[in-house]
Amino acid sequence: MAKSEDGIQILRGLLVFGNVVIGLCGIALTAECIYFVSKPQDFYPLLEATGNNDIYAAAWIGIFVGFALLALSILGIVAVIKANRTLLQVYIILMLITFAFEMASCITAVAHRDALTPNLFLKQMLERYGTTGTGMTADVTNAWNKLMVKNHCCGVQGPSDWQNYASKFRENHSDADFPWPHHCCVTDAKGSPTNLDACKLGMPGYYYRNGCYDVISEPMNKHAWGVAWFGFAILCWTFCVLLGTMFYWSRIE
C-alpha cells in the first residue's frame, strides 16, 4: 500500500514538473512565432506572388497554441495536485484539441517550406520581373531589385538565369544592352555601376555572380525549423505528459 502511495506521489511530482515544462515551452513558442510573424522580410512580395505565404499561417496558429499550452499547463497542475477526476478529464480533452492544432501548424510549416523550391522562384521571377505594371508585378520587380542590391546577388541561381530562359525582362530589354539587369552590377557609393561595360561582359568583380536563392531560403529554413521542429519537440513531451496523466487518472479515486 505504502509503495503504491509513494508511486502515486512520484507520478504526481513528475506530472507537475511536466506541466511546468509545457507552460514554459508554450511561452517560448508564442514568443518565437510572434518574432517570425512580425519580422519584416524583404522578399515577402515574392512569397505573395508565388501564392505560398501559408508558411505564416503556421506561425499564427503557433502563437495561439502557445497561449493555450500555458493556460492548460496551469489547469493541469491544479488538477493533478487536487486529484480531481473531472478536472483531469477536462484537461486531457482540451490538451488533445491543442495537440491537434499544433500538429496542423507543424505539418503546414514543413509542407510549405518544401514547396519553396528554386524553380518556383525562378518561374515567378522570369514571369514578372521587369514589367512596369502596377500592383503585384511592380512589387515583385521592386522586391527583386532591393534584394539583389542589398545582398549582392543576381537572379535565383545566377545571372545566367536571364540567358538560359526567356523572360518578361528580356521582352523589354535587349540582350546586348542588358544581358542581365543592371541591378546585378557592382555599384559605387552613388549607386551607379562602377563599370557598365565590364558588368555586361561579366568580368569578375564588376557584377554579382551568386544567385539569391540562398539568401531567400535561409530565413525560410530557420522559420520552418523554429515553428515545425520546435513544435514537434513540444508535442513529443506533451504526449508523454498526457499518457502519464491518463495513467494517473486511472489510479486515483
Place this chain on the structure above:
Amino acid sequence: MVAAGRSHGDTQPGCPHSRLRHSSSLTMVPLLLLLLATAHGFQTVSYTPELAKKFLEGQTTTTTFVLEQPRCAFKFQENDINIRIWLVVAAPEAVSNFNNSLEPGSPERAFQNFLNGTNAYMTLGTTTDHYPCPKNPQDITVLRVGSDTSCAHDKDVPTCNGPLPGPGPYRVKFLAFNGSEPVKETQWSELITLKKATPFGDIPASDGKHSAGMIALTTILSILFAILLAGLVAMMISGGLDSCGSSSFTKPDMVTVQRYNTHHVYDQPAARL
C-alpha cells in the same frame, strides 16, 4: 614570300615542283591560284580566332559573344598605316566559297543584310595600332561582338557591330585590307554557338516530392495522436464502467458503525469496527 596553305587546303605547302612533275590540266588550276595569291601578296596567317580565354560570364549570350583580340596574329610593319583589320562573321555555309575581295561596307557585307540576302558581314574595323604586339599580360584584350544596338537597323551603317540575329552557329576570321585590297587573313574559327533561351513555361514549378523530414514528422505525429485518442477512448470506457459498478471494490471505505447502547449495556464502551 612563302605562301602558306589556303584555308580550304587545296594545295600542299612547299611542293610545287613535285606537282609539275605529275602535271595534268586539273592540278594546274590550284597552282595558278597559288601563283596569283603570291603575286598579289595575299597571306593566310596561322592564327585562329577564339573566344575569350579568361573566364567571363558573358562569353556567349543569346546575341553576343566575346573574342580574343588578334594581338600578334598579323606581323605588320610600322609604316602600314593604310592597313585596316576587319572581323568577318559568317554563317558556316559561307566559309567554303568566301570571297575576300568584297569590301567592307558593300551590300554583300552589310550587317543589316546578314542572313537576309547575304551570309557574312564585316565589322569592327580598326587600324593596326589597336592591336599592339607584344601584349601586356595585365591587359584584358577582348572584343565584344554584337554590342552595338543603336545602328542595328540603320542602313547607313553597314559595318555595324549589331547583335547577332540568332543562336548561330557562326564562324569568324580577321581580314586585313590595305586600302581596298585584302592582304592578310587569319584562319577561320571553330563553330561559335550562342545561348538559346528556353521558354519559362517549360520550368516545372514543383517536383511534387515531399522531403523525408516532412514525411517523418507527419507519420510520428499521427501515431502519437492516434495513441492519445485511443487512451482517451479507453478512459471514457473505463470511466463509464466505474460509474455503473460499485465503487466500493476499488475504494477502501472507512465504515463507522455506531453501536446503539441500550440501558443494560450502558457500561460497555462503544465498539468500533
